[in-house]
Amino acid sequence: MSSFFTKTNRKYLYSLALVIVPVLIAYNIIEPEQAPMWLAVVAAVLGLAAPVTALSHMTPDDKDLTTMIELDIEGE
Numbered sequence: 001m002s003s004f005f006t007k008t009n010r011k012y013l014y015s016l017a018l019v020i021v022p023v024l025i026a027y028n029i030i031e032p033e034q035a036p037m038w039l040a041v042v043a044a045v046l047g048l049a050a051p052v053t054a055l056s057h058m059t060p061d062d063k064d065l066t067t068m069i070e071l072d073i074e075g076e
Contacts, residue, residue, distance in 0.1 A: 010046050017042040 021038055024030045030038060 013046055014042070 017039060021030070021035050024038075025032050025035060
């Protein structure tokens, strides 16, 4: 999933949102006062890509790694 949220894809999705929201307003699907909220929701969802990617690529601390090794030894 993190490969989908590349910089290029996020840029495309932000642009798409900036085009879709005015169209939704024009067709009275959303109120003009709601537009900033919907754009903020899009930004929040797309902004999750960085922390999710960072968390999925974290390496364990030395202390955590030592604990994991000890648990494996005790399990034998």
